[in-house]
Amino acid sequence: MGSTESGGRLQGPQQHYLRALPVLSPESLAAYPKRIGTDRSNPYFLSGAFGSLSSGLPVFSSSNCANPTPAVSGPSNETISEEIIEQIQQFKVANKPGKSNEVAAPGCTQQGLFTFNGQTSQFPHVVYSTPTPPK
Numbered sequence: 035m036g037s038t039e040s041g042g043r044l045q046g047p048q049q050h051y052l053r054a055l056p057v058l059s060p061e062s063l064a065a066y067p068k069r070i071g072t073d074r075s076n077p078y079f080l081s082g083a084f085g086s087l088s089s090g091l092p093v094f095s096s097s098n099c100a101n102p103t104p105a106v107s108g109p110s111n112e113t114i115s116e117e118i119i120e121q122i123q124q125f126k127v128a129n130k131p132g133k134s135n136e137v138a139a140p141g142c143t144q145q146g147l148f149t150f151n152g153q154t155s156q157f158p159h160v161v162y163s164t165p166t167p168p169k
Contacts, residue, residue, distance in 0.1 A: 069098035072139040092145035099142035
């Protein structure tokens with residue numbers, strides 16, 4: 035994703051726009067009642083976590099890693115053609131019905147605990163404290 039400005043030889047007011055590359059994954063196809071097996075989300079990365087980018091980032095919760103990845107099948111309709119269904123299966127974005135899991139997913143390593151403000155937990159807790167009166 036990148037933020038940029040139009041400039042150069044364009045006439046009129048300066049424009050700002052955001053370029054983004056959408057990710058095609060099983061999570062982008064539908065809303066699921068529970069996290070699927072390819073989900074590797076982590077809203078609270080520990081400091082330095084991106085140092086392990088090449089081997090796989092740690093996950094917030096590894097409990098969903100064993101969940102199945104859904105299959106996609108027809109029938110085709112006015113929203114999705116049979117060709118699109120076949121391409122989703124061909125490019126391993128979703129499984130074929132009745133087949134084993136063919137959708138690739140990065141490793142599933144549970145992230146360690148945070149220690150923040152003297153408390154150790156899964157994510158940093160911000161707590162209210164009584165202000166110290168000025169001296």
